Amino acid sequence: MNANSKSMQVKQQLMELIDQGVYRVGEQLPSEIQMSKQFQVSRETFRGALKMLEEEGRILVKHGVGTFVIRPLPPIKSTLERLYSSGEMIRSANLTESESMISLTKSPCPEEAAERLGIAAGDAVYILKRIRKANDEPVMLSVNYLPAARFGEGFEQHTFSGSLLKFVEDTLGVTINRADTEIAVPLHIDRNCQQLLQHPHTTVLLLKQLHYDEGNQPVFYSQDYMRNDVFTFHLRRTR
Known part of the structure; x- marks a missing residue:
């Protein structure tokens, strides 16, 4: 030990x-x-x-x-300090996840994702797009970029389902230890954002996340669009 x-x-x-x-x-x-x-x-x-x-x-x-x-501080709901799966985040919002729509393609990597992953724009990546629903409404849309050079034929040999983090670890043998997260506000003309605008009061946050393995090597890059009327995030700041 x-x-x-x-x-x-x-x-x-x-x-x-x-x-x-x-x-x-x-x-x-x-x-x-x-x-x-x-x-x-x-x-x-x-x-x-x-x-x-x-x-x-x-x-x-x-x-x-x-x-x-000392007396511990009360827990913060959906703190960004912990790396949650999408399903965990939905459950933490006290929602019951219903169907999700998934598409998986092998395509040239767009420039932003390539820059984050440290690969060349146009290199082959698996693009996994998933819309998560709760109470029969879309609440989250994730676009994940996974380098084909890293995963080989893994996504073609195995059918993806459930948590992406768990699938990558248990099925493809890559352990995710941490992620760097940038919080952004997508433009209203963003097509991914538009798919979540269900009500007049709906707003959307975009989490741009680069996931790393145990050796601090980039594994995959994700863009997670999340309805801000459903999900709230907090940080505890200290000095």
């Missing part, structure tokens, strides 16, 4: 102790030396666990004073 895995294990054990009330909100934790001995890990490993808890807002580290358990 590597150091990160050990730190994660200690973090989870410490979380259980906090949830059980062994260490209460406002209470100072024992010293690093005592705690690392208690968990039978190195001080470095224990510091890694504390760092994770600090980033999650579960503890407050006052240098030169000590480490204190």
Whole structure:
């Protein structure tokens, strides 16, 4: 087990102790030396666990004073910090997903997608377009660009269904670890945007997302159009 895995294990054990009330909100934790001995890990490993808890807002580290358990902030619905699948995002909006319409073509890569993926414009990509419905109305439209050089004949040998992230990982053997996301407002003349304009009050957000594998290599680029009257996104800003 590597150091990160050990730190994660200690973090989870410490979380259980906090949830059980062994260490209460406002209470100072024992010293690093005592705690690392208690968990039978190195001080470095224990510091890694504390760092994770600090980033999650579960503890407050006052240098030169000590480490204190604090009350966690309420969760934020649809935070952009976590990489959700489209289906998860629909369910998080308390909607029941109905049918979806899918098209898959092998085409020359357009310039914007090629630039994001680090390939030449015109290189072959699989273009997966999907309209997701909930309550019998379209709520999300995704256009995904997947380089043919990366996936070979994977999309021709296997029938795509369900979550794209899960399909890429379980069927094609590529693990997605993270994504860079740009939030944009599409023009009303954008044809993809127009397919979601169901009501006079409907507005649309566009998430442009570049997904990376474990080695930080670009895997696929997506343009996710989402109805803003259905989906809301939040960020917790700190200083």
